Every structure is written in C-alpha cells, then in structure tokens.
Amino acid sequence: MHEATKHEVAIARRIEKNAEAERKKIISGAKKEGRRLVRDAKKGTKAERERIIDRKLRDLQYRKETEISAITADAKKGLMNVKSRMVDGAFSQATKELLELPRREYRDFLSALILRGASSLDTKEVVVTPYEGDDGIFVPSYLAGIEKELKKQKSKVNLKLSQEKITTPGVVLASGDGKAALDMTIEELFRDAREELSAEVEKILFGR
Amino acid sequence: MKKEEQMEELQDFLERLRVLHEKDREGSEEVEEARRKAIAILKNTEEELADVYLSLGEGVKREVEKEKASVEKEIAAFKKKTEKELSKKTKALERVAEKNMNEAVEFILTKLGARNA
Numbered sequence: 672m673h674e675a676t677k678h679e680v681a682i683a684r685r686i687e688k689n690a691e692a693e694r695k696k697i698i699s700g701a702k703k704e705g706r707r708l709v710r711d712a713k714k715g716t717k718a719e720r721e722r723i724i725d726r727k728l729r730d731l732q733y734r735k736e737t738e739i740s741a742i743t744a745d746a747k748k749g750l751m752n753v754k755s756r757m758v759d760g761a762f763s764q765a766t767k768e769l770l771e772l773p774r775r776e777y778r779d780f781l782s783a784l785i786l787r788g789a790s791s792l793d794t795k796e797v798v799v800t801p802y803e804g805d806d807g808i809f810v811p812s813y814l815a816g817i818e819k820e821l822k823k824q825k826s827k828v829n830l831k832l833s834q835e836k837i838t839t840p841g842v843v844l845a846s847g848d849g850k851a852a853l854d855m856t857i858e859e860l861f862r863d864a865r866e867e868l869s870a871e872v873e874k875i876l877f878g879r
Numbered sequence: 880m881k882k883e884e885q886m887e888e889l890q891d892f893l894e895r896l897r898v899l900h901e902k903d904r905e906g907s908e909e910v911e912e913a914r915r916k917a918i919a920i921l922k923n924t925e926e927e928l929a930d931v932y933l934s935l936g937e938g939v940k941r942e943v944e945k946e947k948a949s950v951e952k953e954i955a956a957f958k959k960k961t962e963k964e965l966s967k968k969t970k971a972l973e974r975v976a977e978k979n980m981n982e983a984v985e986f987i988l989t990k991l992g993a994r995n996a
Binding site: 676679691693705713716728732739743746758762765772787872 | 914
C-alpha cells in the first residue's frame with residue numbers, strides 16, 4: 672500500500688481541525704448560554720425579590736397601622752365607658768337621694784314639679800295622677816296650695832286629683848280634655864336629665 | 880500499463896479514499912458527542928435555574944417572616960403599653976370622679992328642682 676500523499680494528509684488535518692473547531696464552538700456556546708441564563712435569572716429574581724418584599728412590607732405596615740389605630744380606638748372607648756359609668760353612678764346616686772328625701776322636702780319637690788308642669792300644659796284644668804305610695808301627700812289642701820301659687824304666677828289653672836294611681840314615684844299630669852299629658856315620674860325625669868345634663872355632670876366629675 | 884498494475888492502483892486509491900472517509904466519520908462523531916455534552920450542560924443549567932428560583936422564594940419568605948415577627952412584637956408591645964396606660968387613667972378618673980361625686984349629685988338634684996324647691 673502507498674503512503675498518503677501530502678494532499679491527502681492536508682485533507683485529513685482539515686477534517687480534524689474543522690471537527691475540533693465545531694466541537695469547541697458547541698461546548699463553549701452551551702456553557703456561555705448556560706451562564707447567561709443563570710445570570711439573567713439571578714438579576715431578574717433580585718428585582719422580583721425586591722418587588723415582592725416591598726409589597727409584603729407595605730402590607731405589614733398597613734396591618735400595623737390598622738391594629739394600632741384599633742387598639743387606640745379601643746382605649747379611647749374604654750375611657751369613655753369609664754366616664755359614662757361614673758356619670759351613670761352620679762345619676763343613680765341622685766335618684767336614690769331624691770327618693771330618700773325627708774317627707775317635707777319630697778313634697779315641696781312634687782309641688783315644684785306640678786307647678787312647672789301645669790304651667791307648661793297651657794290648659795284650664797289639669798288632672799294630677801299621683802304615685803300610689805304618695806297617698807299621704809295628696810290631701811285636698813296640698814293641691815289648693817299649689818293652685819294658690821299658680822294664681823300668684825297669674826295662671827288660672829284648676830288642679831284635679833285623679834282617682835287613678837301610678838306605680839312609679841312622681842306624678843303624671845294631663846289636660847282636662849285628656850288631649851295632652853306630661854309624664855313627670857322620677858324615672859322619666861331622670862331619663863331626660865341624663866340626656867340634657869350628662870355633659871355638665873361629666874365636667875363636674877372629671878374637671879372642667 | 881498492465882491490467883494488474885491498474886487494478887493495484889485502483890485498490891490503493893479506494894483505500895486512501897476509505898481512510899479519508901473514516902476521518903470524516905470520526906470528525907462527525909466528535910461533533911455529535913459535543914452536541915450531547917452541550918445538551919447535558921444546558922440540563923445542568925436548568926437545575927441551577929430551579930435553585931435560583933427556589934432560593935428566591937425561600938429568601939422572600941424568610942425576610943417577610945422576620946419582618947412579620949418584628950411587627951407583631953411591636954403591636955403586642957403597643958397593646959401592652961396602652962392597656963397599662965388605660966388602667967392607670969381609669970384609676971385616676973375613678974379617683975377624681977369619686978372626689979367630685981357629691982358635687983355632681985347636688986348639681987343633678989338642683990337642676991331637677993329637688994334642692995331649691
């Protein structure tokens with residue numbers, strides 16, 4: 672067999688060289704592409720990470736602010752409840768003291784109530800319905816005395832004692848024709864007073 | 880040239896051609912092998928990418944959990960402080976109210992006409 676010619680050797684070397692170059696190109700291309708993908712992914716995930724964390728932190732901040740405002744609101748409500756409880760206590764104490772007034776003072780209080788109520792009813796005859804426990808107070812001379820006071824105030828109202836009785840302390844006044852009535856029971860008076868005087872009572876209790 | 884010599888020359892030529900062809904085939908196999916390696920490299924890249932994304936999730940979770948714990952601690956501390964202050968203020972209010980209770984009761988009774996009747 673003849674040895675390879677120079678030309679054949681050159682072709683064989685060219686084939687080897689081309690194959691080697693192609694092999695290197697493929698491998699280095701794959702490595703380069705792999706590195707690029709990982710680098711881009713890291714870069715992308717860094718931005719994504721910051722974006723997600725930023726959003727989560729904002730959510731947490733919002734949650735913190737909401738909970739802190741709720742706690743603050745609850746505390747304010749708690750203080751208001753304390754004040755309200757103390758105001759209620761003052762009204763309860765006042766009710767108790769009113770019902771425990773000495774007989775004469777209690778009777779004068781009722782007179783003042785009837786005087787005030789009868790004048791405001793704007794009618795010639797006022798029917799007075801007393802509390803069942805105040806029988807001893809509502810003698811004929813009692814209402815006559817009040818009528819006398821009314822006359823002094825230029826009022827010509829006649830008072831008439833009802834045969835009916837109410838079951839809670841105080842009185843109920845009604846016009847003679849029954850068209851208007853005024854609930855002046857202690858319970859009702861205190862209900863109105865609670866609405867009207869709470870702010871002032873609160874000021875007295877907790878300082879102006 | 881004799882016929883025998885011609886035949887020998889032809890066989891020699893074919894042999895040389897076969898050698899070159901063999902070289903070319905070997906070169907193609909090397910390239911094919913390189914392609915397989917490239918695929919393996921990219922497969923590894925896929926795994927590396929999965930790790931990158933996994934660590935993203937874990938990193939975010941870790942950081943958020945840390946911040947969440949800190950916020951919860953802060954809220955709990957604020958709540959405790961507020962409750963303590965509320966208790967203190969409540970006691971102070973009750974003390975003042977008790978001191979002024981009689982004045983308030985007298986005010987109510989006066990307004991209702993039970994004191995100046």
